[in-house]
Amino acid sequence: MAEGVRAAPVDKRRAILDAAVRVFARQGYHSTRVADIADEAGVAYGLVYHYFRSKEAVMTELFTERWSLLLDASDALYEGDLPPREKLSGIARFIIDSYRHDPELMKVIIVEVTRAANSFGATHLPEIRRAYDVVSRIVADGQRDGVYREEVDPDFVGMWFYGAIEQLLSGWVFGLIPATDEEFERAGAMVVETLCCGLERRDGT
């Protein structure tokens, strides 16, 4: 009775979220007014407030929806018994594919949340750190198994890993790097390759 009877409302809510992604990607969070979102969604101003408590809540919803996918994928990868390099590679690939699949949403998440340490980054720090944490644990396991050198702090690596990948995505977002399918493939492989080589034990070390 409660679910599925009225279809329209769900669509409008979705329309608002989708519109918000487009507008945030185009103008940035701070310089989009709520009216812009409503216009883009073809909906009255007030309706945004019917579905969301505030402009901020719209952003939070967008972030949480997507980030939880990343977290789930990371956890699944961690639980599996692939070699560490493959796990890291899987995470990198997931992020890059997310970008390939929906560049505007990823642009918004990176620019306005993940790298926006003063605004949303602060609010969502715990969830963001959870993602770093999976990487740290993969590296720590690698060290325990003697694959990775021990002098490197796993927590640092978690941060570098994301720092490097986000910077890469930023390169695409702002057109500093060509965003062809080929480049996407190469880039992901390269980050992991380089990072892993740096982490692995060497003959003499």
Place this chain on the structure above:
Amino acid sequence: MAEGVRAAPVDKRRAILDAAVRVFARQGYHSTRVADIADEAGVAYGLVYHYFRSKEAVMTELFTERWSLLLDASDALYEGDLPPREKLSGIARFIIDSYRHDPELMKVIIVEVTRAANSFGATHLPEIRRAYDVVSRIVADGQRDGVYREEVDPDFVGMWFYGAIEQLLSGWVFGLIPATDEEFERAGAMVVETLCCGLERRDGT
């Protein structure tokens, strides 16, 4: 005649800049009002507009002052004939020392400019890219000299390098990592060590 005769004006200008650093670091650029800067500097509201065209101009001045130091240091390092690893290490150290020497200013630059791709990051992209570029050139030289593997795109490395270091600084800025002198040393060494190892040619490769 021009310099040093009237001391007061210069001091007030400086006081405004220094106050701005403190306030921006504390509250972030967007939520500091010009009145906050004036108050912190112990100066009348209007005087800020006497010395700077706008609130944005204050931020720009802060960024440019410091970033040009980094650029100069990078160029000097690049021109020298140290091995590539030492050059990269020098850049990393310079950035980390900048943070150690003036954490508030570096916090502001990283949070509000370097990683704020939507606001100031966009405005100052050219200068920011110049810094990446030096790293790219060092890597490219390393490849030419057969020290670094060739499959890695130097432009990517420039971005990773900064991505990783900024993420590290963010760790300190937001207290995710202990910010002791010892940690500063370790961290810088580790970034370069890991990155360089990843870049270097291996026996079989």
Place this chain on the structure above:
DNA sequence: TGCGGTAGATTGACTGGTCAATCAACCGCC
């Protein structure tokens, strides 16, 4: 089958507050 009744969806004008920037006046030294 038709008729109020109700809940939720939808609308957009309006309010209240915030703040960057301006400006006219003032001060004190040469």
Place this chain on the structure above:
DNA sequence: GGCGGTTGATTGACCAGTCAATCTACCGCA
């Protein structure tokens, strides 16, 4: 007396969030 430095009240734009009104779809009852 004039000029650079200094003051802070004022202005005017901007915008998130509110709210009262309207609309639509469905329900139960006769």
